[in-house]
Amino acid sequence: MTGYWGGVVWGLGAGVLVGISTILGVWGERKVAGHIQKRYGPNTAPVFGIFQLVYDLLKLLTKEDIHPKQARRGLFNIAPLFMTTPIISSLVIIPFAAGWAPLDTSIGILFFLAVPSISVLGVLFAGWSQRNTYASLGGLRGAAQMISYEVPRSLSVLAVVMLAGTMQPVTLMGEWRIWWLPVTLIAFVVYFIASIAELNRGPFDLAECDSELVGGYFTDYSGIRWAMFMMSEYGGMTAAALFGSVVFLGGTWPLSGVLGVLVLLVKTVLLVIAFMWAKWTFPRMRPDQLMATSWKVLTPMALVQIVIVGVVIAWL
Amino acid sequence: MAIIDDLGQTLEKMPGGSVILTSFDALLDWSRGHSLWSQPMGTACCAMELIASSFSKFDLDRHGTFPRADPRSVDVMVVAGTISRKMAPAVLRVWEQMAEPRWCIAMGNCTVSGGIFHYDTYAVMPGVDSFLPVDVYIAGCPPRPEALQDAILQLRDKIRNESVAGGRTYEHKLLLPTSSPRVAIEDRGESA
């Protein structure tokens, strides 16, 4: 599916996908948090409380869109787009079914690692444009953290790429064997942790930590723009989980066809729940500790993994 | 808010627009009433019950209400606790930072009238309604968390009759699915 119209169709499709995943993600998050905290979460709304998110979304759409007087309007307005668009576009290379991806390109993995990083700009724009102390601190923290965690995240994916010998996600998923999982376990752990940090989620949610910075880099956003930040967070989480299941867990393996898609979804949902589990269990880290974890723990771990994979390949 | 307001007023003037307007109102009030995120303006004793109300035993999140720290993304400010003269400007400031539409719940006697600190003191505001438009009052010193839940449900009923076209209120029938535990108004007496 290439060409201009294909892109438009896929863009809309991915937008809807991100929207749905946000609704289900927020609902799931509130439910997961509730059950961890000995309560129920939304359950009075119809359909197990999923309608709660329909209410929330409609409400946010029609809420006042505040522009603070001191804010820089242009940047303030486009910052949310810089957050959501890269997430939506990055979904294009995910092989949703065995042997098929919306954009089957030979540099798919590189694409996925590179494009969502553009949202660093969104964080910086949002933090800077509000001219608000909390937001600027949050924006700087978020940008520093997202850029540093790029390194271990990319290195961790590199291990699987070495095993597969390709950067094409569709081929990689086809090549995937179950014995890769124990071999690349360290890489998977690194990827998981780095993805949480990349998404600014707890326990690494320094950029938006409500106990210090109130709302972090989107403190002054309201209404639909605020909802777009939420969309980017949950869409990004879905994208990271999808990519993680494809690269590290074999995607549709062991089935194919429609059942394969189901398998992929199940793996993704499990990963997303794990993301939430981490957020609601652990305390938050401090910025300097976070940086230290990235450079002193995760990056060496990823390098060790690459060495292990190298040895394994040589041994094969 | 501006676009929605203009839309409402334009619709009202249009011939036949009121049909659209009432459906639009029904949809908006339906969503707004069920999704009341709260700004926990907890200053004193009532803050403890405010915390308790969203935690394990009482769990306001069941009704879609959960506390958020940033005032921009919330709908209802729950003023819980004594408001001193020194604090009042700050409360007003947070209120002004909230995005429209917004509502205010005065939780506890201190916010209703000054309560136990009404007389003989130089430092307490006699009621938060002297500077904020309060929608629902909860009596009690402090009220139980169930009373706050009841206030949220009452506020939902109040929002159901609002219109986007100016400050008008009228009753519109909802054909949309609503949350299940709708307490009948006549049964409300005991819970608070």
Next chain:
Amino acid sequence: MTNDAQGTAAEIVSDGPSVREMVVNVGPSHPSTHGVCRIITHLDGEVVTEADLVIGYLHRGIEKIAENRTYLQVVPLTDRLDYVGSMYNNWAYSRAVEKLMGITVPERAEYLRVITCELQRVASHMMAVGSAGNDAGATSFFVLAFWIREQVVDLLARLSGSRLTYNYVRPGGVSFDIPEDGWVEDLRALCKKTPAALEELDRLFFGNVIAKDRTKGIGVLSAEDAIAAGVTGPSLRASGVDFDLRRDEPYSVYDRFSFDVVVGESGDSFERSRCRLLECYESLRIIEQALDQMEPGRTTAPSIPRLIAPPAGEVYERIESARGTLGVYLVSDGSVRPWRMKVRSPAFTNLSVVGTLAVGHTISDLVIIVGSFDPVFGEVDR
């Protein structure tokens, strides 16, 4: 553009041509100030160079109101001082009035006071530990700690009729005797099962590597500084000073119980919070002993008049509250209303060291330091 309310505006202090410091206004309505405290923070990068605490946002003039109330009418006012641990305020005030009047309180009332106040200590410490964890981002930990508090509060509500402001301890004794609906058995059951829940909390937060990294070595208060600054209670004991009014200057019937005083070593935020958690075990021990020793009898001293008019004079009575030494200074002029009531609040003096402790730490640590002192602003501001 300094923002009074939420600190949502920037103020850049320029020092000559180069911009050096950023002023971040934390509070008075901020999720981590445990109430209404404003901290004007000067930041160099993320490091705090100056933290000026502005309090008084909950100053209600209780001491002024008390001068226009009769002695019994003051009791509900004291409930609202330290609203996380109302019993202590009732008790300290009642002791002051009793000393002025020369009333001897019946033994059963003293035991009931000890039981309720130790229950209150568990409830208060759970709030303190939980919110200190919440400052570090452990929301679920807060909820789980609060769950223990809920169980305690339920018991207190069954005893006194209120969840928060009990008005239970009053001059001459206590309001009610134990209800006949199995309250004692429920309390014993609570004392049995709570240690396991506390253990779980201990592992969940204080055993967590991130939490240790966040709180260890943060806001270290040395023993000398703590004494000079008037810090009392668990915050003082965390700095290694072995002092507890309940053991060292026993009041009421505390000399009849055997319990350990939890003393920390390092005096950092970790130690302060953990001391509170460990004190809950001791409180439960005291409750069990008190239940065993308690005998039936009166719960109020005989012939307490409705309108108390103590002889003229001054008294100062202190008890060990959950936050430290809580004192009530009461001046009577012989009339039915107190001439002057002054509450020596431990939270107030404890909080006064935060400004100096925070300097040199990052803003993330600032909220942890504030949280570790467990300020309750009803008591700080009065």
Next chain:
Amino acid sequence: MKAEDLSERLLKEFPDLASSFSIDKGEAVVTVSSDVVHDTIERLKGFGFNQFEMVTAVDRGENLEVVYILHSLGMKVVIWVRTFVPRDAAWVASMVDLYTAADWLEREVYDLFGIEFRGHPDLRRIMMPFDFEGSPLRKDYVDENIIPRPDYI
């Protein structure tokens, strides 16, 4: 330690305090004039009263009474130091140089009673807003914000 034992030890150390020392309802009280209160507290600190528990004031008509309560962690006893200052020229020396705890406590008394603590490094209002006028805890304080309570009893 009981106040009686304290008086024995204290008066052995400082015989000149004998005239101002008394025991009231089991509490040791030292009443001194306002110009020597800093000196007295300094000596008491040297004697072992290492905690500055509180300072407050009481409106006594033409005079304001300032009460310091010191606590000794070692001797486990408190001692009161009382002094009187005239209402219209109310000042005493600050104790911040002896105990850091005095910082906020003295600011509170300054705020609510209008007693000046000379030598205090940062004497600002603490409870009331910075632009507030008057000393609310004095008995003659009037404020139109105060709603007088109907007398029911």
